[in-house]
Amino acid sequence: MSDETLRRIVENSWHALEAEQATAERRLRTTPLPVDTEQGPLTAAVDHDGHRHLLIPVPANRKIRTNPDGPVLRLSGRALEDADTYQSYADLMLLEGDFGDLFTGLCVDVLDATRESPHAPIKALYGVLDRWKALFRAQRALLTPDQVVGLFGELTILKRLLERDPGAHRLWHGPSGYRHDFWGGATAVEVKASTSPEGRRPRIHGLDQLEAPAGGELWLAWFRLQRVMSAGVGTGFTELIGQTLYLCDDEQALLDLLAGAGFRPTDTDRYRNMSFLIGEERWYRVTPDFPGLTGEALASAGLTISALDVAYSIDLSGETPVPLPDDEVRAVLDRLPQEST
Incomplete structure (x- = not known):
């Protein structure tokens, strides 16, 4: 599956979730994405406030780093439970809607990396985040x-x-x-x-x-x-x-x-x-x-x-x-x- 196809799937998933009726404040609307891990598929989600999320399944005892945690992106641990399942996730969340295209590109990179290493999705996530951070650090000289x-x-x-x-x-x-x-x-x-x-x-x-x-x-x-x-x-x-x-x-x-x-x-x-x-x-x-x-x-x-x-x-x-x-x-x-x- 090409990156362009994957990008289209991710975007369409978020658009479909955004069109659904918002429910309780702490709930997420979710849909699985076509990349699997040993813990289950990566998942697109939208919360009550309209923020987009990428959920990467992890073992219940896995600690999640809290970086990035800023005005645009936030990474944290989250557990989702329904009548039949309980699953822990690394939750990558977009806080600023103006960066939707960049966030989609980042998520596609995470999906690609996870597809290559389905046994180590959290390592794939960290690797992508670190590469993006290095890219912006190298290119982001502020205006005087x-x-x-x-x-x-x-x-x-x-x-x-x-x-x-x-x-x-x-x-x-x-x-x-x-x-x-x-x-x-x-x-x-x-x-x-x-x-x-x-x-x-x-x-x-x-x-x-x-x-x-x-x-x-x-x-x-x-x-x-x-x-x-x-x-x-x-x-x-x-x-x-x-x-x-x-x-x-x-x-x-x-x-x-x-x-x-x-x-x-x-x-x-x-x-x-x-x-x-x-x-x-x-x-x-x-x-x-x-x-x-x-x-x-x-x-x-x-x-x-x-x-x-x-x-x-x-x-x-x-x-x-x-x-x-x-x-x-x-x-x-x-x-x-x-x-x-």
């Missing part, structure tokens, strides 16, 4: 505070674009390392954000970041953000991510983009206390006289470009350049999705 601020600025623009077009995630090129954060063809937007209470000094990366697309126009959006700690004040970083996922017509594509930007859903709880207010927002059209250093300007001056990894700051604290009025900002946001259709 400055990276969160920068991503919050980009997601603010993305949300406005998605409100205009649910497929506007296609315009977001920042996670891929493209020189501009948003690009539709003739229009590009570069986003900068800072929590500094003074000045407007965005950091520019590369000699081409302030160069407009060929035959097109470039706009720079600058945000001053204020970190807030009070509940109900400002917009949470993970709240903003949830809003963009809700608006997007291809959630998985957006999750892939977020992963490219360094955010993974498994780290959601690590960012829950990060909320921001937008204290100031300014948009600029990047014209030839806009402050900055570009490869085009250097070439026009007859200079040979041999510098690599150029990064510098520009100062937008004065009266010039003049920021765009709100109606022109809306026009830019309206135009971008139209270019991608």
Whole structure:
């Protein structure tokens, strides 16, 4: 039986159980899965609160490790009894419904491992859990505070674009390392954000970041953000991510983009206390006289470009350049999705 078939069986089992009438609070609705052990089959289950479980049968005297035990997964011992049988289980439970697909993949791996070692299902379970833990430990470098601020600025623009077009995630090129954060063809937007209470000094990366697309126009959006700690004040970083996922017509594509930007859903709880207010927002059209250093300007001056990894700051604290009025900002946001259709 292929993993895809097994995955479909597991998903269908949970869906069928979820459709059944909930009973008493401490009871589970269960259905056996097509992988047997010496103690009986592995079992899919759904509890009174709608949480999904994978039950691995174990001898009655077997101690179950209590790891993982966190906001997403919980492993514990559980006994089920009916009129004819009494069976002990290792109960792997999903606490956070947003991770259903990942949990299904984890459970399929457990079923595969148990099928290979039906005499040692608990060892198979621990082995799969440890491999998944090692995978996430190796890949899960958290975003730095400055990276969160920068991503919050980009997601603010993305949300406005998605409100205009649910497929506007296609315009977001920042996670891929493209020189501009948003690009539709003739229009590009570069986003900068800072929590500094003074000045407007965005950091520019590369000699081409302030160069407009060929035959097109470039706009720079600058945000001053204020970190807030009070509940109900400002917009949470993970709240903003949830809003963009809700608006997007291809959630998985957006999750892939977020992963490219360094955010993974498994780290959601690590960012829950990060909320921001937008204290100031300014948009600029990047014209030839806009402050900055570009490869085009250097070439026009007859200079040979041999510098690599150029990064510098520009100062937008004065009266010039003049920021765009709100109606022109809306026009830019309206135009971008139209270019991608």
